[in-house]
Amino acid sequence: MKKIINSPDKIVEDMLQGFVKANKRILRFSRHTTKVIVKKEIEDKVGVVIGGGSGHEPLFMGYVGEGLADAVVVGNIFAAPTPNAILTAIKEVDRGKGVICIFGNYSGDVLNFEMGKDLAAMEGIDVTNIVVKDDVASASKNEKKSRRGIAGDLYMIKILGAASQIGKSIEECFDIAKQVDRSLVSIGVGLSPGTNPVNGEPGFYLEDGEMEFGLGIHGESGIEQRPITTSNEISKTLVELLISEMRGSMAKEIAICVNGLGSTTLMELYIIANDVQEEFDVSGYNVSDILVGNFCTTQEMGGFSISAILLNEELKTLFNMKAISSHFYKGV
Structure with a gap:
């Protein structure tokens, strides 16, 4: 398969640079890493972080904006973001009202976002992780916790982004996430x-x-x-x-x-x-x-x-x- 790239080692970096340049009116890189992209203006509300591996665009980076996510943390090709990058994204959007993190149900993402949550807790930030598991083909209804996350991420991001936007608390956002999950x-x-x-x-x-x-x-x-x-x-x-x-x-x-x-x-x-x-x-x-x-x-x-x-x-x-x-x- 032919691909138009520069170097295999720079695919994600080159993509993110082009993405931020194309959306520089509303987005910026974190001051600490180019693997985290943040809205230029973040309201005084529950923060919303989304993320996952690259290669699935526009998921996840295409859904940072008004009424959606406040920041995205990006992993390498088909690989979970690192815990430290996740912590950076959490700190970028934290306004003292807690942060929700939304990601698909894949082992690397679950492990690293849990570690990011633990690191944030050590700094006094209240984080709730929301795992999307919508793929009915990957496990039975009785084993829903094992289901993969696929395109249903978009609905979770849209609905929780709106809930955060109108001032719902982190507890209320989590309750809404459970409704979406069901x-x-x-x-x-x-x-x-x-x-x-x-x-x-x-x-x-x-x-x-x-x-x-x-x-x-x-x-x-x-x-x-x-x-x-x-x-x-x-x-x-x-x-x-x-x-x-x-x-x-x-x-x-x-x-x-x-x-x-x-x-x-x-x-x-x-x-x-x-x-x-x-x-x-x-x-x-x-x-x-x-x-x-x-x-x-x-x-x-x-x-x-x-x-x-x-x-x-x-x-x-x-x-x-x-x-x-x-x-x-x-x-x-």
Whole structure:
């Protein structure tokens, strides 16, 4: 796979330099490390830090902005940020009201953010870690704590960013995070792998005419490999799986995200979005909002994921609040 880079050793640094230069009106580097990017103006509120490995852009750095995160801490390619960088991000956004950290459920991220939290506690900063675990293909409902985080991160960031913006306390933000966790489900389908830009290695292998059903954000294996079929048929199967997870809730209003994994065209994603909404419609769900685009990618991976979140009145209000960043916009 061809990549336009300078040096493999400088991929992340070069990317971050270009990103901050392109958004210099609203963002800056931390004074201590270029692996932490911060809003230029941070309000007197609960701080919101997000982060994870590089290679999944615009996740995470694209979601620092108004009504979203206050800072992002960036790891190397497909690698967790370091505990010291996480501590730096926490200290950059701390205004004495505590800090929430949002990240996906991967062992390196969990370990390092816990260490960052412990380091912050030693400096008197109250930190709550929020682990996103929305991928229904990675573990059963009874083992939800083992599920991976995929594109559902976007909903957690959006809703908690709004909660922080309107002055919710750290305890209230955590309670809202638990609501999101109970209400959020995702599943993905891979058609072709993304390649690691450092070593050129693909994330997985597929035969012609096959798709990876239920894969993870790095290309981790899913439920099984299946023959590629139509958007209608794939959407029907995925939506049925998501509905089986949501069954039992009284809520029937949902927001959905059709997320491209890197190389799937917008033409395809809008076809999928149409089919996905129709499947939810016939199942009695009211789809009040659809996000379509590349929100959580793995380089040039082909395929898509679907996320759905059940909306009660509080979550709906927070989700619909204004938010602006380099790669996300939500109007009022």
